[in-house]
Amino acid sequence: MNTARTPALPKLSAYTTLRLGGPARHFVSAVTSEDLVAAVREADAAGEPVLLLGGGSNLVVADAGFDGTLIEVANTGWRRDDGDVVEVEAGQNWDAFVAGLVGAGLGGLECLSGIPGSVGATPIQNVGAYGCEVAESIVSLELYDRRTREVRTLKADELGFAYRTSVLKGTDTGVVLSVRFEIREDGLSAPIRYAELARTLGVEIGARVPAAEAREAVLELRRGKGMVLDPDDHDTWSAGSFFTNPIVPSAEADGVLARITDSVGSEAPQYPAEGGVKLSAAWLIERAGFAKGYPGPGNRVSLSTKHTLALTNRGDATTEDLLALAREVRDGVYERFGVRLHPEPLLINCVI
Numbered sequence: 001m002n003t004a005r006t007p008a009l010p011k012l013s014a015y016t017t018l019r020l021g022g023p024a025r026h027f028v029s030a031v032t033s034e035d036l037v038a039a040v041r042e043a044d045a046a047g048e049p050v051l052l053l054g055g056g057s058n059l060v061v062a063d064a065g066f067d068g069t070l071i072e073v074a075n076t077g078w079r080r081d082d083g084d085v086v087e088v089e090a091g092q093n094w095d096a097f098v099a100g101l102v103g104a105g106l107g108g109l110e111c112l113s114g115i116p117g118s119v120g121a122t123p124i125q126n127v128g129a130y131g132c133e134v135a136e137s138i139v140s141l142e143l144y145d146r147r148t149r150e151v152r153t154l155k156a157d158e159l160g161f162a163y164r165t166s167v168l169k170g171t172d173t174g175v176v177l178s179v180r181f182e183i184r185e186d187g188l189s190a191p192i193r194y195a196e197l198a199r200t201l202g203v204e205i206g207a208r209v210p211a212a213e214a215r216e217a218v219l220e221l222r223r224g225k226g227m228v229l230d231p232d233d234h235d236t237w238s239a240g241s242f243f244t245n246p247i248v249p250s251a252e253a254d255g256v257l258a259r260i261t262d263s264v265g266s267e268a269p270q271y272p273a274e275g276g277v278k279l280s281a282a283w284l285i286e287r288a289g290f291a292k293g294y295p296g297p298g299n300r301v302s303l304s305t306k307h308t309l310a311l312t313n314r315g316d317a318t319t320e321d322l323l324a325l326a327r328e329v330r331d332g333v334y335e336r337f338g339v340r341l342h343p344e345p346l347l348i349n350c351v352i
Helices: 033-045 094-103 195-201 211-224 250-264 281-287 319-337
Strands: 003-006 024-030 050-053 059-061 066-073 078-081 085-089 138-145 150-155 174-182 238-241 247-249 270-273 276-279 301-303 310-313 346-348
Touching (some): 024 033, 033 050, 033 066, 033 138, 033 174, 059 319, 094 211, 195 211, 247 250, 250 276, 250 281, 250 319, 276 281, 281 319, 301 319
Parallel strands (some): 024 066, 050 066
Antiparallel strands (some): 003 024, 078 085, 085 174, 138 150, 238 310, 247 276, 270 276
16 A cells, blocks of 8 residues: 555644644545545444545644544546546546546536636536536546445446535445546537626526636636635635525425515526525625625634625634634524524534
8 A cells, every 4th residue: 555644633724725734643645546435444343433635625623633544535537438428536636627628628617717626526516617517527436435345336327416515415326437427529518507607708697618628717706705726815815705695495485585675675586496486695695694704703814705605714813703603604694684694614513
């Protein structure tokens, strides 16, 4: 097994995009799929809790850290498989992979440009942005099943994809080793569905454009919202969108929407969703009184100055500072509108 194991780890703040989190008890770096399986098996045999680390972009780790083994998923690379399918290692940096596809004249994932993190994390929460989700392109994935101690292949229809979730979310029994995506060989983007992106590109909804043009437009939009990692910009010291857009069940939607309209004097943006109506978390946060840059404890954390959905570390914050701000925003939205916001990142050894 080609893994490097250390008895202790510096604080996880060195490994997360929030720059927050205490130490782990052990640290293992797995550079191949075989190493990853072996490391998980070893920790399981020892009865050791396991935390998998990809890009660290979707983790909120407690100040106390993680009392177990942190396994860095460091297997990288991707290859063409069966013409319009590519297979990608779980530890591959997501945006570098998307850039590589576009550079090779391949399309289909360009609207997901600029998203931090690793490939293996994308199916777990069905990562999406600008009108696209990975569920639309995933063919299958290979994972290690910790219950059966076997490597399995799951097809897309077995993954239970829905808005920002899958059967893999909320459970640690499956360890993603690689993911297979269907791509477009004509070099054109997926149909543009997001109005803001269509306006930036100067095209109609549903149009297809060269994948490289779509990628650059998405990156431009993300930079404007502090959603492209930049060590010199504290607005990017975040876990991306901290709250998912809430889905109000159909039976409750009319009452909730009427309450919002009565409260703010205008109708909330709404979108059809399975089983209900999807609302904009950012819109609700702003109308509940939390503007861009809204500060948390001691000004050590704040909402991003560019985008109200991102909670940011201003340089010397603690995880508890961040959680306090998250609670204030969540509770403020609920008290004003009766809508409960739920966190998108994975909370490790902490709650809001």
